[in-house]
Amino acid sequence: MIQTIDLRGSEPTPAELLASVPRALTSVAVASDIAAELIADVRERGGVALLDQAERLDRVRPGQVRVPASHIIDAVAALDPAVRTAITETIRRVRLASAAQVPAHVTTTIEAGATVTQRWQPVNRVGLYVPGGKAVYPSSVVMNVVPAQVSGVRSIALASPPQSHFDGRVHPTILAVAGLLGVDEIYAMGGAGAIGALAYGVDDIGLEPVQIVTGPGNVYVAAAKRLIRGQAGIDSEAGPTDILVIADADADPLLIAADLVSQAEHDELAAAVLVTDSPELADAVAARLIVLAASTTHSERVSVALRGRQSAIVLVDNLQVAAAFSNAFGPEHLEIQTSDPDAVLETIENAGAIFLGPYSPVSLGDYVAGSNHVLPTGGQARFSSGLGAYTFLRPQQVVRYxxxxxxxxxxxxxxxxxxxxxxxxxxxxxxxxxxxx
Incomplete structure (x- = not known):
């Protein structure tokens, strides 16, 4: 089901490791022309373009793009109590972790009468995108909104695609979570057109331009974020999710297989990678993957992802090479399931978020760990970071002589x-x- 890449018996250079990294044959560039057309359409025709795009791409025409306050109120009232409790706890945890990301202002005295103050100034207005394609992500509302609020952003606009199952409304759970967070400027719009609308504004629906656009999405969303960069800032060009697990002979093959499947269920292009110095573990995980992939809810999607060129079991001679491979891969999610995960952690340079030990699965980070799950994908962790309060802050130096x-x-x-x-x-x-x- 899943390919094996055998790097044993070699000492690959950094360039050779980069060349051996499995990647899907997708590129943001291939979606750029379509994304540019959708953005230009919105800039030219405004709200009507957004409605037309929704009808064509989301298979439903919303009654209006701006979500009425009554829809938000109704969604909060109808929210399942168990989901509400889970969301409330997630908000609390993410708020705590995000607050630690806001640096204090620091004044340096160069000499008498000469000071330079480093201050961190939030942007005033941001646009947050919450996808709604193969799955619905109320947790992404939390991960986008809370860091923005903690950083001091005063104006927040949230966009999410209209749902055909809800008569063109934004998914009620997304509306409910936004309502719990006090966000009332919400737009039923998705894809590249929504990203362009946030960046440039749309007069006829009262949408003012934002300074930063954040949030995950498909390849067209990623392409649109690349195109609007310069008009507005972005967090990253988030694409299909990925997980890389570094494991040794002490790891539990069932837990590893379960974690690989958990990310593969996101998308057919999701990458699931195990790097190990234990051939026995590799065989055991491969066997478990066959069973779990066949029995999971999104079996077809998972099977396609695991068979894809972006997923692999990588055999290496030792954990040092495993760490080097991981650094070349630049995983969005890195799990370290070894007898001494802290020792491996010391050799890790590139990762969006790192999960140590058998009781810190990526699913924990997706929801209630307190960390943020909006992370760099496609190897971008080699040079960028995940979403946090710092995303909305600008360092400014104040000089006084x-x-x-x-x-x-x-x-x-x-x-x-x-x-x-x-x-x-x-x-x-x-x-x-x-x-x-």
């Missing part, structure tokens, strides 16, 4: 400005001390 402090460095400024053939820079300083000014 007294007359005496500036006078003390005036000569240095003049020397450097002359060296760069920008003498007016130095003149701007010396003018402050001219006797006849």
């Amino acid at each position: 007294s007359r005496e402090a500036l006078q003390g460095v005036a000569g240095h400024i003049a020397a450097l400005s002359n060296a760069e053939a920008l003498p007016a820079h130095g003149d701007a300083v010396t003018a402050r001390f001219a006797a006849d000014r």
